Amino acid sequence: MTEVKLSAAVTGYGREGDTEPLPMAVAERPAGGSWLAWLGTDGRVYLGRLDCDDKLVGTPTSFAGIDLQDVHADRTGGVVLLTRKGDCGGGKLCGGSSSPCRTMHMVRFDDTGRQVWERQVTNLGGSRTGYDDGARFVWWYQHHGRLATDGKNYAAYFGVAITVRNGSCVDIHEGDRMQVVDANGKLVSGHRDSFEVGCSHSWTTRIVWDPRTSHYAMVCATDNACRIAQPDPYRTVAAGACDGSLFGGDLVLAPTGGYWTAWSQGGGVRLERFTTGRSNLTVRTTAKSSHPHLVSYGTGRMLLAWASGSSIAAQVYDAATGKTVGAKFTVNVKDHDYLAFKAYSDGSAAYPAAGGGNRSIRIARVLPLA
Template sequence: MSRPSPRASIHAHRMPPMTDWRRVLIVGGSAIGLIAATAIGAAVAMTGGGSGGGGADGAEPTAGPSTVAATTASPAPSPSPTEAASSAAPAGDGRCDRASAAGPEVVVTEVDANVIGAGGEGDTDPLPAALAATPDGRSWLAWDGADDRIHLARLDCGDAIDGDPFDVEGVDLQDVIADSGGVTVLLTRDGDCGDGPLCGGESSPCRTMHMVRFDNAGGQVWDRQVTNLDGDRSGYDDGARFVWWYQHHGRLASNGTDTAAYFGVAVTVANGGCVDIHQGDRMQVVDSDGNLADHPDAFAVGCSHSWTTRIAWNADRDEFGMVCATDNQCRIAVPAYTTVAAGECDGSLFGGDLVAVGDGYWTAWSQGGRARLEHFTDGPSDATVDTGADAAHPHLVAYGGDLLLAWESGDGMSAQVRDAGTGEAAGDPFDIGVPDHDYQAFKAYPDGSAAYPAAGDGTIRIARVMPPA
């Protein structure tokens, strides 16, 4: 799937259904100034910081039981190279004991879920599902339900639902992350646009972005807004940072205590007696008590315009590392801004995923439908690898001591192990028999495996690449 030109994207970026097309043409007056929003993003970033997000707590729903519970083994797709049986039993220490093999082996497990289905794959379309690993090798699965709720369920070592799923109020699912004490989900909710007035065009719903924390029993622990709407600031007020129709997918990362959210955001800027709405990205850090942290890596607005926001905790560098794809000089960049890799604004620039390795990072990205890997530390790439994969939307994840690169291939996916030191191929490509989604992510597990949730009609198929030998 190709994307429209990023520079034109502020006006026509991943258009909503045709019935809503007029709403996305907002920005009149100084709409042309949106092309210069890169300067605004950089300027705002200079005044960012952890406190830039503001918090707005409201009455939260009580988590309730869901009717989704059954788990069934999936029919095995034609495997390549091999499909192995998963060990569903924990080891003596309670950790998952999954079988390893000399070469990559794929296990696909199907679970029942009232998920919305694969849906569209645009950068403003709802994300169907997300997966999180726990320290003992089990999982939390989150999905966007057909009942307009976000659902969460624990998975056992065999990737079957363990216990009763529960749900939480939310419009769009973004990501999920877990630790031994529970799970944190990133999602959007309905917000208030206020009166504006806009400098031109028609309105679109204004939403807020939240991190919501649950314990292992499904009890809500805290809820923290990471945009900045509150009783005194609506979406169409100068200085608002909220979720509009613009690209807003986000990702989570944790340092073991704090959790960081990096996501696309709408940026409201006064223009005389009206406001224009720009697009950028935002990173906020929340501590273990659910409070916004004054963290040195956080910012109010970073890249602008921005899509494919990616984040990873790097313990060796004691930092949350980030990259965006941006039409500010058309590049993959560390916000805001240090160039990692130079690209072109031809409609095909896409940032894949970010993996911390030692004191640096590997990121996957694509241009012209060709996947590349870049290694960097503080910014500029120090190693570029043309993977040879024809991929418009590559995925990258830690896999044992190496990396796993994956991409769409026909009705399924292809993947290849890559050396974590050089980025070079460490084996032949192999098939993963589930459909790809541009914006979903593989997650790494402590046993060295990696897993991906593929949404279908009433089911989610967990595709697990078993641990390497």
């Protein structure tokens, strides 16, 4: 564990709800080290470079943003996914209380951390505001998102508000949206994996690039038949129940084709292996948690982690068979329901967590397994 001293205060964990801001994210920098992003308390998202000892080097940069979603890196820089203020316009809601309308953006940065371009992946702007028919924006509904890349383009998969005219007023629904942006910051129109709306209602949206199929793979938790599903079109991965305890975890590649996803129902954590549609292997773990984390861990293994008291418990699994490898162990940082472990090419996995105060972040690194 490494304590990273920050130049700007980081937003606290808060209530950790699926509509609350996310405080921090980390990603491997292919040239070595990491990019660390955090949500400041001043309406800015900060980006700093960590060396191979997880120490902050250089001067962090920042971008306008009121909520951080994810950060992903490549050999010439990377992309941070964040939300910004938008405009609801003068439309009328059919019912319920108004909420600020916001937009989701990818911000491209170079290998020094400086901005190269930005692209909105919601659709407000011009003559379209949040309360106009056909708007896709970020409301108070679940809106967290994740990034993935095919090595050239970047994809964002996130919860989205959906505006539908209903007579003289509009209703706001909730689903999810996947958009692809090319290396020049332009939306890739009609990308075969992108969609306006996939799962609805949707939460815990997860995405990974699969180089074996040359497709982005995604899963969501949804109250459409109450399940863990693949979106657009719906394909059930695992059947659940809409009792308030259905949550998705993360999505990783399985070594022999297909994927693993972690999810929770009633506080019990399961692992599911699937290709297209229903799971072909279910592992009922001993973990008791509503929000499990799952990450690829070296060659042929994966790491499952979950909140356990004031720290995190973790267990390694064989990614081919789903069998445990070694004993359960403890990661001595505070868990957050919606933050992510990230895999590294050296076989380690890293997790950004709350530090000793609002001017530090702790990077917990699980070293490679021999």
